[in-house]
Amino acid sequence: MTLIDRPGSGPTETAEHRTDDNRAGSVMPAPRVVPYGWHPGAALRVAVTVAALALAVAVADWAGLDVPGVIRIPAVLLGVFLLPGVPLVVALRIPGRALATALIVSTSLSVNILVTQTSMVLEWWHPARTQTLLAAVGLAASIAAFRTVPDNFRTGSLSLSRAHWTRTRLALLAALAVSLALFTVSARGIDVLKAGPYGVIALVGPWYFVGLALLVITIVVTLRATHIDHIVMAAAAALAVVYNTMLVAVATGETSVPTAFVHRGFAASMAAMHRLPTLEDARYSWAGFFSLAAHIQEAGGFADLTDVLFWAPVVFGPLMCFGLYAIGSAIGGNARIAWLSVVLYQAFNWYQQDYFAPQAVAGLGYVAILGTLLWQLRRAPLPTAAGVDRILPGRLGAALSVGRRTPGRVPGFGPGRTLAVGATLLLIITANTVSHQMTPMLTVLALAAFAVTGTTRYRTLWIAAGLVFAAWFSYGATDFWTGHLNSLFNEVGQIGYSVNRGVGQRLNGDPTYTTMQYLRIAASGLFVVVAFIGWLRFRRRRTWLISGLLCAAPFVLVALQSYGGEMIIRVFLFASPTLAPFVALVLVWASRSLRRLPTVAVTLLAIALALGVGVLETTNRGLNAAFESSTKAEDILTQGLINKIPPRSSVMVFSHAAHAVVPRRSMDPNAPTIGYIDSFPCLDNLAQCTENRRPDYVLITHQGIAMMDLQRGKPTAEMEADVAEILKLDDYKMFVDTDSVRILHFVDAPAVDLSAEVARSEGKDN
Known part of the structure; x- marks a missing residue:
C-alpha cells in the first residue's frame, strides 16, 4: 500500500461498473478515452524550444554575455510557466485542455518555487546555475516524454479549434477587439486623484459602458448558441479579466494593488542579499513565491519587478480560468456550464487577490488540485456504498457507508499513472505550503472531505498534505509562530472576533464609503445564496456531496484565525471556484423556465442582467481606488x-x-x-x-x-x-x-x- 493511491479497493474497470458523469449509480457504456488534452507532439516541440532558449540564456550568463531583454525575458518567464509541466502532463496523458493547462502551469510553478526556495534557504543562491538546472531538466524531460507518445501523435500542430472561421466568429471577435479599444480609451482618461467614496465607477466615461456592453453581448450570444465557440469564449473570458483587474492600472500605469509594491521590495531584497532576511516580516516564513520572484528578477535581467507587477493580473487571471473551467465542467457536466462558471467567477471576484502575490500562485495550484480530483471522480467507476448499511439500514447506514468506498481508477489509467498523478498533486501541495499560509490549510480540509466521502482513491493524501504543512510550519515558519504563539491559539474558535476584524472594523470611516461597502457584502451574499439554491436543486449529481463540502470548507477557516482581518474576504475567494458552477446551474435552469417567451426577449433580458452585474463588479472592484491606486x-x-x-x-x-x-x-x-x-x-x-x-x-x-x-x-x-x-x-x-x-x-x-x-x-x- 502506498501513501496516496489505495490499490485493490475499487471495482474492476469494466464497462458495467462505469457510471454516468452526473447521475450516480446509472450504468453507461465505456466512455471514449481522450488520450491527451493538447496535441502531445506539438506541445513537446514548444517545450523543447522554450527549454533550449532558456538554457542558451543561462549559458550566456555563465559566459558573461549580454542577452537582449526581448529574448531573455520571454525565455525565463515561459520556462517558469511551462517547464517541466508540459512533458510531465504529456507523459501522464491528462485529457482535456483546461485541466491539462492547469496542471502544466501549477506543476511548473511548483518545481520552480521549490528549487529557488531551496537555493535561497540553503544560501546556494546562483541564478545562472539555477536557470541552467531548470532548463536542462525541462529539456531532458521534454525529450524523454517523446518516447511516451504514440507515433501517430508525434506530428501535428497546436490547433485551437477545428471549427471554420465563420462570419459569426469573426464578427464576435471584432466586437471584442472594439470593446478592448474602448476600455483602453476610457481607462486612460481616468484621473484617479479625483476618486472618492464611490471609487472608480464615478470616473469612467460612457465609452467604458459601451465597451462593457459589447463584451456582455458577445458572452451572452455565445453562451446561448447551439454550439459553444470555445475560441470566442476564451477571448471573452480573457477580456473579462482585463475589465475586472486592469481599469485602475491602465489609468495610472502602475499596478492597482499597493501590496504588490511590498512584494516587489521583498523580492529585490532577497535578490540583493541572496538569503532570507531574519525577523523582518512574517511573510518571509513562506517565502517560496518571493524566492521565485527574486530568481525571475535576476535571471530575467530586470532592474526591479515594477513592470511585472503591472501585467501580473492579466497573466494570473486567464491562467486561473483553466482550472475554473475544469471544476465547472466536472460539477456542471458540460461546456456551457463550465464557461458560465468562469464568467461568473470574474463577475463576482472583487477580492483583488489576483495581483503579484503568493495568493495568486497558490490559487492556481488549489484549483488544479480540485479540478484533477473532480475529473477523476467524474470519470472513474464509483461503487455503490456498502458495508455499514447492512448493520444500520436506512439513510444513516448509507451515509456512513459512503466513507468506506474507494473509486476505481480512471479508464486508461493504470496503477503507475494513477500514483504519478497523486504524486504530482503532492508536489503542488508542497510548493503551496512553502509559499502561502492559508491555502495549504484549506487544501488539507478539502482533501479530508474527499477521503471522508469516499470520492478519491488518494485516501491518505490529506494526511500527507498535513504532514508537509506541519513540517514546514515547525521548521520554515519558526520566526512566525514563536512571535505569534499567543494569537495563534487565542484566535482559534473566536468566530466573532474574526468576523468583526474582517467586516465590522471595515465599516468605519466616511459614511458614503461605508454604505458602498454594503454592495460588496450583498454581492458575495447573493452569490452564496444562489449557489446554495443550486446545490439543493441539483442533488442527483455524482459530485453533489463533495462539491457542497468544498463550498463549505473555506468557511471553517474563520474559526481558526482572523488572518489580520483578511479571513472573511479569503473564505469567499476560496469558495468561489466551487460556488460558481452551482450559480451557473441555477441561471441555466431559470433560462429554461422562460422558454415560452420569445428567444429575443430572453436574450435581451440576459444581456441586461449581465450588464448590471458587470457594472456592479466594476463598482465593487474599484471602490478603493482613491487609496489603493498609486x-x-x-x-x-x-x-x-x-x-x-x-x-x-x-x-x-x-x-x-x-x-x-x-x-x-x-x-x-x-x-x-x-x-x-x-x-x-x-x-x-x-x-x-x-x-x-x-x-x-x-x-x-x-x-x-x-x-x-x-x-x-x-x-x-x-x-x-x-x-x-x-x-x-x-x-x-x-x-x-x-x-x-x-x-x-x-x-x-x-x-x-x-x-x-x-x-x-x-x-x-x-
Missing part, C-alpha cells in the same frame, strides 16, 4: 527618499507607504526607521503628534490622505489643515510638492535632492 510619483519619490536620506534618519508617513519597501531597509544596519499614524489621538492632532515625535522627514501622499479620509473617517480638509499647521510651526520645510506627493524635512535634517526622481515621475527623462 501614481508614478508616489512610487518613484518614495523609493528615492528612502534610498537617499542619511543613515538612521526617521520618516513619519501619513498612512501606509508600500513603496517604501526597498533593499536598503533589509540590508543596511543603519537603515532609516519608518513610523506611521498608529493611534487615533495622533490622527486627531497630526500637527501636535508630528511635533512630539520630531521625525527627520514627513512623507505625505495622496494615497495616504485618501485612506485617512475614507477608512479612518478624518476628512481630507482636516488633514490639509493639519499639514498647514505643521508648516506654520517653522520646524518643517517642504522640499517636494507634486500633485500626489509632498515631503517635509525637519530644519536640522538635510533637504535631499530628489529633482531627478521628480523628473522621472513626470516623464521628463528616460
Whole structure:
C-alpha cells in the first residue's frame, strides 16, 4: 500500500461498473478515452524550444554575455510557466485542455518555487546555475516524454479549434477587439486623484459602458448558441479579466494593488542579499513565491519587478480560468456550464487577490488540485456504498457507508499513472505550503472531505498534505509562530472576533464609503445564496456531496484565525471556484423556465442582467481606488527618499507607504526607521503628534490622505489643515510638492535632492 493511491479497493474497470458523469449509480457504456488534452507532439516541440532558449540564456550568463531583454525575458518567464509541466502532463496523458493547462502551469510553478526556495534557504543562491538546472531538466524531460507518445501523435500542430472561421466568429471577435479599444480609451482618461467614496465607477466615461456592453453581448450570444465557440469564449473570458483587474492600472500605469509594491521590495531584497532576511516580516516564513520572484528578477535581467507587477493580473487571471473551467465542467457536466462558471467567477471576484502575490500562485495550484480530483471522480467507476448499511439500514447506514468506498481508477489509467498523478498533486501541495499560509490549510480540509466521502482513491493524501504543512510550519515558519504563539491559539474558535476584524472594523470611516461597502457584502451574499439554491436543486449529481463540502470548507477557516482581518474576504475567494458552477446551474435552469417567451426577449433580458452585474463588479472592484491606486510619483519619490536620506534618519508617513519597501531597509544596519499614524489621538492632532515625535522627514501622499479620509473617517480638509499647521510651526520645510506627493524635512535634517526622481515621475527623462 502506498501513501496516496489505495490499490485493490475499487471495482474492476469494466464497462458495467462505469457510471454516468452526473447521475450516480446509472450504468453507461465505456466512455471514449481522450488520450491527451493538447496535441502531445506539438506541445513537446514548444517545450523543447522554450527549454533550449532558456538554457542558451543561462549559458550566456555563465559566459558573461549580454542577452537582449526581448529574448531573455520571454525565455525565463515561459520556462517558469511551462517547464517541466508540459512533458510531465504529456507523459501522464491528462485529457482535456483546461485541466491539462492547469496542471502544466501549477506543476511548473511548483518545481520552480521549490528549487529557488531551496537555493535561497540553503544560501546556494546562483541564478545562472539555477536557470541552467531548470532548463536542462525541462529539456531532458521534454525529450524523454517523446518516447511516451504514440507515433501517430508525434506530428501535428497546436490547433485551437477545428471549427471554420465563420462570419459569426469573426464578427464576435471584432466586437471584442472594439470593446478592448474602448476600455483602453476610457481607462486612460481616468484621473484617479479625483476618486472618492464611490471609487472608480464615478470616473469612467460612457465609452467604458459601451465597451462593457459589447463584451456582455458577445458572452451572452455565445453562451446561448447551439454550439459553444470555445475560441470566442476564451477571448471573452480573457477580456473579462482585463475589465475586472486592469481599469485602475491602465489609468495610472502602475499596478492597482499597493501590496504588490511590498512584494516587489521583498523580492529585490532577497535578490540583493541572496538569503532570507531574519525577523523582518512574517511573510518571509513562506517565502517560496518571493524566492521565485527574486530568481525571475535576476535571471530575467530586470532592474526591479515594477513592470511585472503591472501585467501580473492579466497573466494570473486567464491562467486561473483553466482550472475554473475544469471544476465547472466536472460539477456542471458540460461546456456551457463550465464557461458560465468562469464568467461568473470574474463577475463576482472583487477580492483583488489576483495581483503579484503568493495568493495568486497558490490559487492556481488549489484549483488544479480540485479540478484533477473532480475529473477523476467524474470519470472513474464509483461503487455503490456498502458495508455499514447492512448493520444500520436506512439513510444513516448509507451515509456512513459512503466513507468506506474507494473509486476505481480512471479508464486508461493504470496503477503507475494513477500514483504519478497523486504524486504530482503532492508536489503542488508542497510548493503551496512553502509559499502561502492559508491555502495549504484549506487544501488539507478539502482533501479530508474527499477521503471522508469516499470520492478519491488518494485516501491518505490529506494526511500527507498535513504532514508537509506541519513540517514546514515547525521548521520554515519558526520566526512566525514563536512571535505569534499567543494569537495563534487565542484566535482559534473566536468566530466573532474574526468576523468583526474582517467586516465590522471595515465599516468605519466616511459614511458614503461605508454604505458602498454594503454592495460588496450583498454581492458575495447573493452569490452564496444562489449557489446554495443550486446545490439543493441539483442533488442527483455524482459530485453533489463533495462539491457542497468544498463550498463549505473555506468557511471553517474563520474559526481558526482572523488572518489580520483578511479571513472573511479569503473564505469567499476560496469558495468561489466551487460556488460558481452551482450559480451557473441555477441561471441555466431559470433560462429554461422562460422558454415560452420569445428567444429575443430572453436574450435581451440576459444581456441586461449581465450588464448590471458587470457594472456592479466594476463598482465593487474599484471602490478603493482613491487609496489603493498609486501614481508614478508616489512610487518613484518614495523609493528615492528612502534610498537617499542619511543613515538612521526617521520618516513619519501619513498612512501606509508600500513603496517604501526597498533593499536598503533589509540590508543596511543603519537603515532609516519608518513610523506611521498608529493611534487615533495622533490622527486627531497630526500637527501636535508630528511635533512630539520630531521625525527627520514627513512623507505625505495622496494615497495616504485618501485612506485617512475614507477608512479612518478624518476628512481630507482636516488633514490639509493639519499639514498647514505643521508648516506654520517653522520646524518643517517642504522640499517636494507634486500633485500626489509632498515631503517635509525637519530644519536640522538635510533637504535631499530628489529633482531627478521628480523628473522621472513626470516623464521628463528616460
